[in-house]
Amino acid sequence: MKAIVRYTYGDESVLEFADLPDPVAGPGEVLVRVRAAGVDRGAWHIMTGLPRLARLAFGVRRPRDPGLGMDAAGVVESVGEGVTRFSPGDEVFGVVRGSFAELAVAAERHLVPKPANAGWEEAAAAPTSMITAFDALRGRATTGTRVLVLGAGGGVGHLAVQVARSLGAHVTAATSDPAFAASLGATSAIDYRTEPLIGTYDVILDVGGRRPVRELRALLSPTGTLVFVGGEGGGAILGGMQRQLVVAPFSRQKFVTFVARTTPAALQEVADHLAAATVVPIVERTYRLDEAAAALRHMSAGTVRGKLVLVP
Numbered sequence: 001m002k003a004i005v006r007y008t009y010g011d012e013s014v015l016e017f018a019d020l021p022d023p024v025a026g027p028g029e030v031l032v033r034v035r036a037a038g039v040d041r042g043a044w045h046i047m048t049g050l051p052r053l054a055r056l057a058f059g060v061r062r063p064r065d066p067g068l069g070m071d072a073a074g075v076v077e078s079v080g081e082g083v084t085r086f087s088p089g090d091e092v093f094g095v096v097r098g099s100f101a102e103l104a105v106a107a108e109r110h111l112v113p114k115p116a117n118a119g120w121e122e123a124a125a126a127p128t129s130m131i132t133a134f135d136a137l138r139g140r141a142t143t144g145t146r147v148l149v150l151g152a153g154g155g156v157g158h159l160a161v162q163v164a165r166s167l168g169a170h171v172t173a174a175t176s177d178p179a180f181a182a183s184l185g186a187t188s189a190i191d192y193r194t195e196p197l198i199g200t201y202d203v204i205l206d207v208g209g210r211r212p213v214r215e216l217r218a219l220l221s222p223t224g225t226l227v228f229v230g231g232e233g234g235g236a237i238l239g240g241m242q243r244q245l246v247v248a249p250f251s252r253q254k255f256v257t258f259v260a261r262t263t264p265a266a267l268q269e270v271a272d273h274l275a276a277a278t279v280v281p282i283v284e285r286t287y288r289l290d291e292a293a294a295a296l297r298h299m300s301a302g303t304v305r306g307k308l309v310l311v312p
């Protein structure tokens with residue numbers, strides 16, 4: 001099969017479009033013929049090995065796994081021993097090992113049936129970013145909650161706007177593209193390039209921009225919650241994680257950080273919203289698999305509206 005691989009950390013120039021032996025599904029695993037692969041910020045971090053702290057998980061000196069990409073939609077090619085939920089020919093989507101390839105293996109629990117109404121590209125763009133948006137807002141947003149999404153035009157942010165709206169929240173989008181945010185259902189928008197952030201919010205999702213925490217706290221209600229989702233350019237070692245160590249012992253404001261978890265329930269929630277068309281990824285552009293370097297370069301510029309997708 002054809003696949004994107006790399007044997008060292010670095011920028012897009014380390015990527016190779018290679019011929020590899022077809023992978024095989026082990027016990028409890030499913031082999032998927034990839035029809036589309038979502039391009040996620042995680043792929044860029046794993047490619048570059050930045051922040052360096054991430055190398056503890058992915059290989060200290062060089063990447064342990066040469067493959068890249070997590071999100072995929074495709075057709076089941078074969079199933080390993082003990083797999084009961086899927087058979088060859090089923091249309092599925094979810095999180096796989098190395099989605100930037102013609103074939104990829106996934107744990108059975110990391111796949112769900114693709115809703116018939118969802119396109120391959122839409123489904124491939126959904127898993128990681130949509131699960132992150134749900135995890136960021138679950139139990140925090142309901143009817144009338146005032147939510148501010150910083151970085152509302154990107155992969156996670158554009159879905160967070162839709163998730164918050166589907167929960168009945170009043171959503172303010174801080175974005176460089178207010179028109180795009182309005183098209184997603186944001187109640188109002190602030191162009192952070194030209195306007196100051198104003199207002200009072202029950203929940204702030206800090207997805208981009210890495211503003212000083214004290215600035216964000218001033219926008220938070222006395223019992224509000226600041227959710228640290230991410231933000232690029234925070235330093236080569238820790239990637240800005242140090243921002244999340246907020247010490248405020250006498251405050252009723254809450255400060256939360258999390259890593260999105262791919263569980264069967266989380267994937268089913270994504271599938272249900274795709275089926276009902278209540279939260280739908282916007283795919284700005286599709287690249288061919290052999291153009292993965294261009295897609296990652298495009299994403300790392302931070303200007304993508306919604307998501308990018310690779311197709312073999």
Ligand SMILES: NC(=O)c1ccc[n+]([C@@H]2O[C@H](COP(=O)([O-])OP(=O)(O)OC[C@H]3O[C@@H](n4cnc5c(N)ncnc54)[C@H](OP(=O)(O)O)[C@@H]3O)[C@@H](O)[C@H]2O)c1
Pocket residue numbers: 040041042128129132150151152153154155156157174175176177192207208209210228229230231232258259260299302303304305306
């Ligand atoms: N915690 C987790 O489990 C988890 C999961 C997934 C991703 N993440 C992290 O979350 C972050 C966002 O991921 P993503 O996939 O959404 O990336 P992305 O598609 O590149 O979106 C990032 C967005 O940040 C916004 N931004 C840039 N400068 C800004 C500024 N000065 N003020 C406000 N917003 C600004 C831009 O929003 P506009 O387009 O609106 O201008 C951009 O679209 C990344 O750091 C990623 O690593 C964390």
